[in-house]
Amino acid sequence: MSAIDDLPPLRDVINTFELRARKSLGQNFLLDLNLTSRIARIAGDLSQTDVIEVGPGPGGLTRGLLAEGARKVLAIEKDARCLPALAQIARAYPGRLEVIEGDALKIDPLAHLTPPIAICANLPYNVGTELLVRWLTPKDWPPFWSSLTLMFQKEVAERIVAEPGSKAYGRLAILSQWRTEPRIALHLPPEAFTPAPKVSSAVVHFTALPEPRFPADPAVLERVVAKAFNQRRKMLRAALKGLVPDVEDHLLAAGIAPTERAERVPLEQFCALARSIAGA
Ligand code: SAM
Numbered sequence: 001m002s003a004i005d006d007l008p009p010l011r012d013v014i015n016t017f018e019l020r021a022r023k024s025l026g027q028n029f030l031l032d033l034n035l036t037s038r039i040a041r042i043a044g045d046l047s048q049t050d051v052i053e054v055g056p057g058p059g060g061l062t063r064g065l066l067a068e069g070a071r072k073v074l075a076i077e078k079d080a081r082c083l084p085a086l087a088q089i090a091r092a093y094p095g096r097l098e099v100i101e102g103d104a105l106k107i108d109p110l111a112h113l114t115p116p117i118a119i120c121a122n123l124p125y126n127v128g129t130e131l132l133v134r135w136l137t138p139k140d141w142p143p144f145w146s147s148l149t150l151m152f153q154k155e156v157a158e159r160i161v162a163e164p165g166s167k168a169y170g171r172l173a174i175l176s177q178w179r180t181e182p183r184i185a186l187h188l189p190p191e192a193f194t195p196a197p198k199v200s201s202a203v204v205h206f207t208a209l210p211e212p213r214f215p216a217d218p219a220v221l222e223r224v225v226a227k228a229f230n231q232r233r234k235m236l237r238a239a240l241k242g243l244v245p246d247v248e249d250h251l252l253a254a255g256i257a258p259t260e261r262a263e264r265v266p267l268e269q270f271c272a273l274a275r276s277i278a279g280a
Contacts, residue, residue, distance in 0.1 A: 004033045004067040013058050017085045026124020028193035036064030042185045043149040046070035050113040054104040054121040058085045066093045073097050074112050076104045122151040136175045137218045148206040157202035164266045170229040180206040214271035221274040228262035235259045250276040
């Protein structure tokens with residue numbers, strides 16, 4: 001393995017700082033620095049960009065981002081045991097790495113950064129999906145970030161890029177494709193991680209669109225889509241019952257047959273349905 005920096009190999013870092021992976025924190029580490037550099041390159045040219053990295057752990061991806069030239073990395077890590085390893089990286093890249101100890105679900109990192117901002121993370125999957133939905137559904141658009149480069153369980157990555165009519169199509173596809181251009185950039189087998197998880201993974205790169213593909217209120221669209229796919233095998237007139245009075249009229253106004261099932265309805269029609277309901 002070629003060195004990307006003058007710091008010790010990650011296996012030594014983990015031994016020195018006794019960073020035994022904790023399941024409760026979803027810790028599956030990337031120790032191959034060639035691989036973490038490759039993931040950093042998926043995020044694009046970062047030389048004029050500040051990067052938020054969520055869950056740096058022992059710092060493999062952090063080192064990839066810095067070695068690939070990120071202007072600044074702000075890393076948010078919940079596990080205090082990782083801080084000495086991250087401090088060592090900060091010393092090797094003076095002024096370019098800031099570390100915040102805490103829960104990324106509770107921290108607002110914006111005060112620390114200058115746009116443009118990219119987000120890059122290899123996170124536990126449950127936290128990753130929750131943050132993704134948050135980053136995709138602010139009231140105003142464009143958002144504070146210009147791209148997201150995120151690791152997901154392979155099945156979740158497939159749901160993000162799924163087309164209507166497929167089994168994987170649902171809430172994540174609609175919220176992602178409505179306001180961003182998502183693509184699967186890299187597949188990773190379980191053995192890429194230490195310890196190896198049970199499932200395969202994939203890196204998804206999202207580019208924020210300057211404006212949503214179709215107008216809709218994000219809160220209304222989210223509510224409609226969540227309800228529509230909660231009972232995805234049902235006809236929409238039944239799945240959406242109780243959402244608003246006269247739901248069949250709204251379906252017809254949006255050009256959707258009330259007997260249609262959610263998984264066959266394209267994004268444009270879900271946005272039309274959200275607009276009809278919002279205007280009611
Ligand atoms: N990025 C490192 C890598 O690729 O080797 C670590 C990846 S590991 C899958 C996930 C990391 O996220 C762990 O270091 C864990 O402690 C951290 N983490 C888990 N939940 C978090 C949260 N809510 N906020 C911030 N970090 C979190």
